[in-house]
Amino acid sequence: MDNHFDVIVIGAGAAGLTAGIYLSRAKVNTLILNEGVVGGQMVLTHEIANYPGVENISGYELSRIMKTQAQKFGCTIKSNIKITSLDLTDDLKKITVNNKTTYTAHAVIIATGGRSRMLGAIGEDVFKGKGISYCATCDGDFFQDKEIIVVGGGNSALEEAVSLTKYASKLTIVHQFDHFQALEHYVDEAKKNEKISFIMESKIIEFIGDEKLESVKIQNQATQEITEMKIDGVFIFIGYIPNTELFEGIIELNQWKEIIVDKDMKTNLSGVFAAGDSNQKKYRQVTTAVADGTIAALSASEYVFNKKELSEQALAN
Amino acid sequence: MLRTNLPHIESQSEHSDLINNNENVMVCCGRMGPMCIPVYEIMEDLQSEYKNVKFADMDFDIPDAKVIRSLPECRTFQGLPFTIYYKNGKVVKATSSIQSLEDVTAILNEHFGK
Ligand SMILES: Cc1cc2nc3c(=O)[nH]c(=O)nc-3n(C[C@H](O)[C@H](O)[C@H](O)COP(=O)(O)OP(=O)(O)OC[C@H]3O[C@@H](n4cnc5c(N)ncnc54)[C@H](O)[C@@H]3O)c2cc1C
Numbered sequence: 001m002d003n004h005f006d007v008i009v010i011g012a013g014a015a016g017l018t019a020g021i022y023l024s025r026a027k028v029n030t031l032i033l034n035e036g037v038v039g040g041q042m043v044l045t046h047e048i049a050n051y052p053g054v055e056n057i058s059g060y061e062l063s064r065i066m067k068t069q070a071q072k073f074g075c076t077i078k079s080n081i082k083i084t085s086l087d088l089t090d091d092l093k094k095i096t097v098n099n100k101t102t103y104t105a106h107a108v109i110i111a112t113g114g115r116s117r118m119l120g121a122i123g124e125d126v127f128k129g130k131g132i133s134y135c136a137t138c139d140g141d142f143f144q145d146k147e148i149i150v151v152g153g154g155n156s157a158l159e160e161a162v163s164l165t166k167y168a169s170k171l172t173i174v175h176q177f178d179h180f181q182a183l184e185h186y187v188d189e190a191k192k193n194e195k196i197s198f199i200m201e202s203k204i205i206e207f208i209g210d211e212k213l214e215s216v217k218i219q220n221q222a223t224q225e226i227t228e229m230k231i232d233g234v235f236i237f238i239g240y241i242p243n244t245e246l247f248e249g250i251i252e253l254n255q256w257k258e259i260i261v262d263k264d265m266k267t268n269l270s271g272v273f274a275a276g277d278s279n280q281k282k283y284r285q286v287t288t289a290v291a292d293g294t295i296a297a298l299s300a301s302e303y304v305f306n307k308k309e310l311s312e313q314a315l316a317n
Numbered sequence: 318m319l320r321t322n323l324p325h326i327e328s329q330s331e332h333s334d335l336i337n338n339n340e341n342v343m344v345c346c347g348r349m350g351p352m353c354i355p356v357y358e359i360m361e362d363l364q365s366e367y368k369n370v371k372f373a374d375m376d377f378d379i380p381d382a383k384v385i386r387s388l389p390e391c392r393t394f395q396g397l398p399f400t401i402y403y404k405n406g407k408v409v410k411a412t413s414s415i416q417s418l419e420d421v422t423a424i425l426n427e428h429f430g431k
Contacts, residue, residue, distance in 0.1 A: 036355060036417075036418075037354060037358045038358070043351050043355070044351040046351070058349070059351070060349060060351075060354055079358065080358065080362045080418050082418075129394060129396030129412070129413030129414025129415075130395055130396070130413060132396075133414070134352075134415075135350065137350065137351075138348070138350040138351060138352045138353070139396045143395070211392075211393040233395060
């Protein structure tokens, strides 16, 4: 059966690709199904400087190496697909892609990671790429000598805000709480920067413009007062949400929709494992995703090996 | 130089040859950045499905990329990549910033069909 594999991995980020490398190297027939770009969040990172053994590498480069490594060991990777249905409860797991092709496997590893949170304000979709950006290193130079806003209060928001002052003439950080979640070091750097000012306890509720973004409506969360501010650009860095919608009601998730696993990366369903940023955990890094992917792969291959042994014994008897 | 598996447009004359000698053309003009790479990958994957469309990329920072940077359709763009769809040499659609597979296929189906 061409569409039958020992293990199907859902997601080709750091966790999924690592699982693919370990499984395929152990001659476990493996398919990785990936909805977006291979590499996941690694591709969003211009430079990774804390991956042991590699002094400095772009996230894209690191993901390309991981992909090639997995494919060299015989792993099949299908990207830009959409999973349209799945049955993970039976012994034989079934996953249908693009309403067309069904793949089966003895075990599944979920490694769907997370994605940027959108603000959800009126006009956000309309002005994406026309004043609204989610990537400082990509689009910063369009805002040379312009006035911009950075939305968010975590490490990435404050770090990116400081880096954007290379271009912007004036930068305002808009944050929904009265204090920052970022580490003190990032907050200090932003406060020291003369180009940066702060609007706290406030949210952008609407983006306004004709052909491109011209102003925003900002609502104070304490007083509910709404003010309009003329602006050239808005950069949004408000955290990540796990990509687990597909598994709601099937796999046990916590209150933040993260997958609950044990130390062997087993979920509540037999033969279903999970790894990486979509799992319930405190630290989300490439190294932790890679570690999860390794453990999930070893657990899944043990599971598949035992399953095959049992069925061979049953046949022999 | 972009590190993709798409044909690269290196000059204005290559760009004009491509759009004038082919009915349907999609060009993604960007850098090797996080908003651009997903669009290149989508184009790489769609090449075999949309045989009636020529797919190519162009480095945003080479001087000749002004053929795209200065298009009236890109006047308001402030996010990479700039993705342009041409029919018989004319721009029929242009988008700014990252696009999903659904966004791209919707445009291809509307303007070029399969
Ligand atoms: C801007 C930024 C900078 C960062 N910098 C660093 C850094 O310097 N160092 C560091 O160690 N970490 C960094 N991180 C964190 C690190 O990138 C992540 O923790 C890690 O890459 C997560 O890997 P993952 O495989 O768990 O998930 P992801 O990378 O999110 O991969 C998940 C994959 O699954 C796919 N997917 C999602 N849903 C589905 C579905 N339904 N069906 C099929 N496929 C699906 C996605 O398209 C994606 O390809 C950074 C993150 C960001 C966003």
